[in-house]
Amino acid sequence: MAGWIALDQLSKWWVVENLEPATAYPVLGDWFRLYLIRNSGAAFSFGTDLTPVLAILQLCAAVACIVLSFRIRTRFAIWPIALIGGGAAGNFIDRVFRAPGGLHGHVVDFFSFWDFAIFNVADVGITVGVALYMCYVIFIDPKREEPQP
Secondary structure (H helix, E strand, O other): OHHHHHHHHHHHHHHHHHOOOOOEEEEEOEOEEEEEEEEOOOHHHOOHHHHHHHHHHHHHHHHHHHHHHOOOOOHHHHHHHHHHHHHHHHHHHHHHHOOOOOOOOOEEEEEEEOOOEEEOHHHHHHHHHHHHHHHHHHHHOOOOOOOOO
16 A cells, blocks of 8 residues: 555656646657646546545545455455555545645646546556455455355
8 A cells, every 4th residue: 555655646746846737748649648737626527626525535445445454354355455545545645735735635647548537646546446356356255155046
């Protein structure tokens, strides 16, 4: 979890220091580019008026992942919990310490694919973590019971 938080915060620091906001930096043509924005909302900028609520939800998710990490029964659940918790904590850090500050801070987003969405390392952790956790629950969880006839 701490490693994902560090990767997220270092990538955001580098982007803020080296890229101009709202300027496209092609990496793979128009398919993938770096494009720095500040997002006060959630995915796709939904909920821009709910920044403090989003911050509290991110804090709760990070704390829940810390608690879950002590209850993990198998090594297959470690990565999803670490990615989700690290992603939630990374975006929470932005909400607290980035302008305008408090629980109103804007998250730094910079990965852009096909002009579809702009996101960051924390968002990748959350998305991949949730997908891995769903696979764990469906295919690997040793507590899963077989359906009764």
